[in-house]
Amino acid sequence: MSVRVVIGAQWGDEGKGKIVDLLSDKAEYVVRYQGGANAGHTLKFDDKTVVLHLIPSGIFNGDAHCVIGNGVVIDPIALVKEIEGVKEMGFQLEGRFHISQTAHVILPYHKLLDQLKEKRRAGNAIGTTGRGIGPAYVSKVSRVGIRMVDLLDKEVLKSKIEQNIADINFALENLYKEPTLSADDLMAELDDSINTLSPFICNTTNMLHEGLEANKSILLEGAQGSLLDVDHGTYPYVTSSSPTSGGACTGSGVPPTALTHVMGITKAYCTRVGNGPFPTELHDDMGEELRKKGHEFGATTGRPRRCGWLDLVALKYACRINGINELTLTKMDVMDGFDEIQVCTSYIIDGKETKVFPLSLTEIEKIEPVYTALPGWDKDISGMTKWDELPEAAKSYINYVEEYLGVKFTIISTGPKRTETIIR
Template identity: 50%
Template sequence: MSCSLVLGAQWGDEGKGKVVDLFTEEADVVVRFSGGHNAGHTVVIKGEKYILHLIPSGIMHDGKVNIIGNGVVIDPEALIEEINDLKARGISFEGRFFVSKRAHLIMPYHKIFDKHSEAKKGSKKIGTTGRGIGPSYADKMARVGLRVCDLYDEEVLKEKVFQNVEEVNLIAERIHGLEPLNPQEVFESYKKYGEIIKPYVAETSYMINKLYNEGKNIMLEGAQGTLLDVDHGTYPFVTSSNPTAGGAFTGTGLAPQSLNNVVGVLKAYTTRVGSGPFPTELEDETGQRLRDVGGEYGATTGRPRRCGWLDLVATKYAKMLSGINYIALTKLDVLTGFDKIKVCVGYEYNGKVFETFPPEIKILENLTPVYKEFDGWTEDITKVKRYNDLPENAKKYVEFIKNELGVEYALISLGTDREETIILNKVF
């Protein structure tokens, strides 16, 4: 039995979809443990692109079991749309896709409040996708949320929907000046959604532990990234869940001692979507070049990503928080053609240099990165199959990252396709 966790070591968008897809070759089960359909994992197979929002990336492999754990918040309408899209493209779901009964639901009022609240923040907006993720998690913590299991008890579903809608309508009308929702319509639509997804609904906590105890290889798939963690990230410019290792246990029902390896997915440079501090951001031609060459536009929203050099201060912080023992380095090919490449190795603030990631937003917004500079390379590396065949300057860059972090590489990705990868270590 073996369990490996794949998570983002930056602000998300590191290429986790491809990494999970590759390691699913050796996995039997892939479990998504946090976030909602605000995440977008892109998998490219033989030039054909698949964008997954809720469904684990392992769905692209025949015979693999895929589970949405209890830590995920689910918009059933979005889930059904994603299932139908993948089915239309020949992907099978029968007997190998399951949704936790304990997962919380995103309701229509969550989406309304999310968009309206963000719009009212003006220049102080967080950069949320407006898909109701935060308000759904807020209701979960306030103990007024609806769960997937509620869809199958008509009395409970109706009572909760009517009670919640009555309350949110008061807020919507009196405070925000919004049109009220019809509770009967909400009830009927969610009752219908429940019937459609019923074949996939299961008590997944027991299922995952049973599969683990049977000796299956379990891959836990993270969404977003470490620096968006609601507890450890750049609060309040964060997501509403825990995409760090701790969230993998609360979001699946597996015990901590089941985990064997933690793979941190690290882009060879850094990106971030939405508002918030970004110490190494490049708001110049270099940043735009990274964006254009790297195709740095959100898989879920299409928003252009902010781009900058690799930040090893932040990455070391991510390693510490989740016990990362392997790195999957992605998008190394994007750096081809740069004369000079920089890596942040420290922060300077008020005349002092430090190597820890501060919680204060004011400091993060006003510090100066301390860089180490490397010579670039011009050779096309997308078809390289062996590590030793990488250009010398590329190897120097890659080796520096490895030595600074003190971990080995699981893989190095040199392009979007499955084949454009150097596998260095197995994680099962």
């Protein structure tokens, strides 16, 4: 039995979708365990480019059961569009796609509140995608959330919506000066989605427990990245859930004792979307070159990503909090052609050098990165599939990072396609 968690070890956008797609042909269950449609996993295969937001990235490779776990917040309308897109490509979901009955629902009022709150924050905005993720988790924690199982009983659903919008309409009218909402209108907007999604809603926790008892292979897929974790990230500039390995257990029902592999995904450099501290960010021509070579634009929003050198202090922190015991290095080919490659190996904070990632936002914002220069390479490594094909400088770069972190790279991605991969 293998139970592997695939985790973003930076600020998200590390290429997790490709790796989950690659590994899913050997998995019997692929489970998305947190986040919502604010995440985009880009897959490239058979000359196709597909961006998934909610459906697990294993849907296109193999015949694994693909599960949306209880830790995910689901926009029913967005999910139906995604299902239709997958079906149009010739892939069937019946019998192998499942939605947790205890996953919470993003309703139109969550998206409205998300956008209004960001607008009200003005210069202090978090930089959300406006897709209602945070407000949906607020409803969940406030114990007024609506779960997927509630969609199966329209009387219960309408009653809960009516209770919720009583408070929301008060805020819309008196605080935001916006038109109020109608429960009947919301029900009508959801009707088609409910009919489409109802056959897929089930007790996925029990399904996974039965899989564990039968020694089935399970692949747990996170969204965003460790440094965006609501507990362990650069708070408050974080997502509203737990992308870390702990979140994989609470968001799926798989117990911690069942985990056998925790795989961290890191780029050969760093990126971040939205607001928040980014110690190694490059504001010069080098940052722009990384953005262009790496095609660093958000899969969900299209926003340009902020780019910088690889931050080994932050990466070691991610390895520790997740218990990462294997690593994948993506976008290695983007580093082709640089005479020299910098990696951050320590920080200066208030005049003192440290290799400890600070948890205070005030301290993070004071970080002065200390870099180590490594030799670059001229050879084009894109598409390489064997370790021995890599130039010596590329091998040395990988070995240096492994030695610093104390964790080995088992997969090295040399391009966006499944085939452009080195398996060690």
